[in-house]
Amino acid sequence: MRTIDLRGRTLSPAELLAAVPRATEARAAALHAAAEIVDDVRARGEASLREQAERFDRVAGHAVRVPAAHIAEAIDGLDPQVRAALEESIRRVRQASAAQVPAPRVTEIGPGARVTQRWQPVSRVGVYVPGGKAVYPSSVVMNVVPAQVAGVGSIALASPPQAEFDGRVHPTILAAAGLLGVTEVYAMGGAGAIGALAYGVASLGLDPVDVVTGPGNNFVAAAKRAVAGVVGTDSEAGATEILIVADESGDARLIAYDLVSQAEHDEQASAVLVTTSAELAAAVEREVAEVAAATRHRERVATALAGEQSAIVLVDDAAAAEAFSNAYAPEHLELHLVDAPAAAARYTSAGALFIGPYAPVSLGDYLSGSNHVLPTGGQARYAAGLGAATFLRPQQLIEYDREALAQVRDGIVALSASEALPAHGEAVVARFTAPGGAAGGGA
Structure with a gap:
């Protein structure tokens, strides 16, 4: 990992933004490519999706609309431990999501003058679940449960076809969909899937949706930008990011494990440590090398950690760390600080905050009850993570x-x-x- 030394410098907000490590060229290239793919799906529908499946997923002749029998088979074949974990995740996310649904509220402006605030769910949602370098049944839960809690009546799910499963969606993803009662599933991936959900594909019986949600790589995130205005979208949950802010009290080995845990997602993943302690920075660098070398996806991790989007950042003091973090606006923010609970109030821009050594990002990915579909690329400065509110529209009823x-x-x-x-x-x-x-x- 490279080191960015900001000690001894007083940076303006613009200079802080410029200092933030980002893979800007990769994002720009993804936006152009994704827009072309979306346009092709809009124009040619199923033919375009099949060409993309052959090109990107090495799959041909598969059932793009998943038969109900495939979902049933996936549920029957689901490992009991994985099923139990998924069911517990569903329970926890459903509980936390329910707290996000506001009750209708009536305001009496005066005698005979009333304004009622209500929140209406959208009618139809398309959720995207990645399936390239890893398998994400947890993302099925994170997308579908808040939509169901919000009251959405129609949910379509898309995930890439898998060559090793004869062009089917990964069975664990199918099983998770089945556990949640989702029966409209499509074997299609990447930017093309986002375009198909937004515009519909008549030959597949796929009607356009009102809102598209779900995480993915930079191409998926860019495709959401391409369809914005045609449909609603959640924030661009692209290649994952972790920012860890630590002082001298931080445990270098735990920090290293957490950096590596996010770097294993994708070569474009961002892993950043901000610290006031040069000693901790050096210790983390040593630990990262050891942990990364021993992990299963060591080559992917090494690429992510060596990329321009990953770094160890040295700052003078706590205020500088806070300013850098708020400028970066990470998807995931971990605080390894002596006063982490109190300090959390000053960290205002992050998709989700993980406070203290026993709240790693891995907890939020699976079983914290929070949602792991979060804004990336600095959008946490103004955008929220996925939740029930994503699928609700506030409406006012005026009675005079x-x-x-x-x-x-x-x-x-x-x-x-x-x-x-x-x-x-x-x-x-x-x-x-x-x-x-x-x-x-x-x-």
């Missing part, structure tokens, strides 16, 4: 009786005239004028 409208009639007329929109005021005045122009009763 005649007397309540009369109270604001003159104000509406005055404001409409000031905006040169007199018909607005006339529409209100008309409600107090009898047919034929005679004044109506009341105010």
Whole structure:
């Protein structure tokens, strides 16, 4: 891992953003390629998806729309321990997601004047579950459960076809979908799947969705940007990121394990340590080399850690660490600090915060009850992770009786005239004028 030494420097917000390690060229290239793939799916539908499956997944002639029998077989063949873990994850995520659904609220503006706030679920959602370098049944849970809790009535799920399973979606992903009652599943992956969910594919019986969600690589994240405005999307949950902020109290070996745990996702994964301690930085560097060399995906990890998106960052003090972290706005933020619970309030920009040595990102990936579909690429400065709110639209219901409208009639007329929109005021005045122009009763 490279070292970025920011000690002895006072950086402006713009300079901090420039210092953040990002794989910007990879993201730019992904956006261009993803837009072309989405456009091709929109134009050619199933033919485009099949060509992409052959090109990217080495699969041909497969059932793009998954038969119900495949889902049933996957449930029957699911390892009992994995099933138990999935069911516990479902329970925990359902419990935490339920807390995100607001109750309707009525505000009495005045006598006879009422505004009701309600949250309506979208009708149909498309969820994407990656299936390239790893298998993500946990992402089935993280996408589907909040949608169900929000009240979404129609859910379509897409995941790449697997050459080793004769073009089927990975059976563990299928089983997770089956446990949640999702029966509309498609064997399609990458940017093409996002385009298919957004625009629909008539030959597959795939109707367009209202919202597309789910994590993936940079191409999946870029495809969401390409369909934004056609459908709603969650934040761009692209190649994973972990930022660890640690002081001299940090355990170098635990920090190394956590950096490696995220680097194993993908060669584009970001692993960053920010610390005030040069001694800890050196110790972590040694431990990372040892842990990475022993892990199963050591080559992938080595590529991610050597990339421009990964680094050890040295800063002068806690305030500098906070400023750097908030500028970076990581997907996952771990705090290995003496005063981690108190310090957490000052770390305002992160997809999710993991506080203390017993809350690793791996916990959030599976069984914390929180959602692991989180914004990447700095979007945590303004975007939220996936949750029930992703699938809800706030709506206001306005109810005024005649007397309540009369109270604001003159104000509406005055404001409409000031905006040169007199018909607005006339529409209100008309409600107090009898047919034929005679004044109506009341105010």
